[in-house]
Amino acid sequence: DGVSLESFETTETKEVARERLGLPIDATIAMYIGSIEKWKGYDTFARAARFFLGATFVVIGGKEKEVERLRKEFPNVTFLGPRPYAELPGNQKAADVLVIPNTAKDIVSLQFTSPLKLFTALASHVPIVASDIPSIREIANAGEVFYVRPDDPEALAKGISEALHPLEGKKYADAAYRKAQSFTWEMRATNILSAIAESTNL
Numbered sequence: 701d702g703v704s705l706e707s708f709e710t711t712e713t714k715e716v717a718r719e720r721l722g723l724p725i726d727a728t729i730a731m732y733i734g735s736i737e738k739w740k741g742y743d744t745f746a747r748a749a750r751f752f753l754g755a756t757f758v759v760i761g762g763k764e765k766e767v768e769r770l771r772k773e774f775p776n777v778t779f780l781g782p783r784p785y786a787e788l789p790g791n792q793k794a795a796d797v798l799v800i801p802n803t804a805k806d807i808v809s810l811q812f813t814s815p816l817k818l819f820t821a822l823a824s825h826v827p828i829v830a831s832d833i834p835s836i837r838e839i840a841n842a843g844e845v846f847y848v849r850p851d852d853p854e855a856l857a858k859g860i861s862e863a864l865h866p867l868e869g870k871k872y873a874d875a876a877y878r879k880a881q882s883f884t885w886e887m888r889a890t891n892i893l894s895a896i897a898e899s900t901n902l
Contacts, residue, residue, distance in 0.1 A: 710789035717794035720787075721780060727756040730829075730860045731795035733788070734817050736762035736770065739809040741801030741831060744853050746774040748801075751857035755864070760791055792824040797863045800830040804850035811835055822880035827869040829859040839883070844875040 718725050730752075732745045742759060749757040757777045762770070767781045783791060792798060798821045802809045810833050818839055821828050830836050831850035848859035863869050 707789065710793060712790040712793060714793050717790040721758075721760075721783075721791065721794055723758065723778070723794060724756065728754060728864060729758055729795050730755045730797045730799055731758045731760065731792075732799045732801065733760045733791060734800075736766045739803050739806035741803045741809075741850070744803070744851055744856055745799050745801045746770070746777045747853035748856040748860070749774065749776045751854045752860055755796075755860060758795070788820060789824075792821065792826055795824075795826050797860050797869070798824060798826050798828050799856070799860065800828065800836065801856055802831045802833060802836065802850065804831065804833050809833065809835065819880065819883050822876045822883070825873050825877055827863040827873045828876055829856065829863050840876065840879055844872060844879050846872060 715725055732742055734740050736742050759779045760783050764781060767779045771779050800818055804810050829846045832847035833850055846859045846863045849855040
């Protein structure tokens with residue numbers, strides 16, 4: 701997987717993005733963007749909301765029937781439902797923290813997934829909090845992402861709180877963006893061609 705940095709250089713401001721999404725302009729927002737599947741850890745994110753009352757927890761994704769059920773199950777979380785992929789750059793900008801809470805209880809999540817949303821989050825200029833699991837560590841280092849113990853809502857809430865520190869958050873977001881430059885589609889193609897060239901010369 702990779703990312704097109706140009707596609708994520710949106711001119712939409714945080715305020716405009718929030719207004720479009722119907723979110724409070726002055727809130728502190730932690731956001732999960734992705735499918736509503738257990739191995740993605742959305743439930744850990746939703747449960748973390750009760751440990752951090754100082755932030756608005758927002759979920760973008762899922763099918764309408766799922767969203768209806770989850771709004772009842774987690775009334776302190778804002779579920780916006782599915783949004784078009786074209787909105788993703790602005791939707792990310794609406795957040796103060798982006799969260800990737802993949803579970804460690806599923807082998808695909810733990811070891812093998814290459815989460816596309818991590819690559820797009822790296823390009824967002826927004827601090828990232830993520831589960832400390834090998835599949836994510838393979839892509840981003842400590843200092844680029846705020847890592848937390850997986851499947852632990854309280855630890856996730858604490859990580860979100862740390863990521864909201866203005867200076868630390870910006871430092872991590874800047875480092876994450878630099879890392880994103882290593883994962884552009886152009887860099888992926890260059891690396892593949894180099895590998896082919898090396899194998900041909902063996």
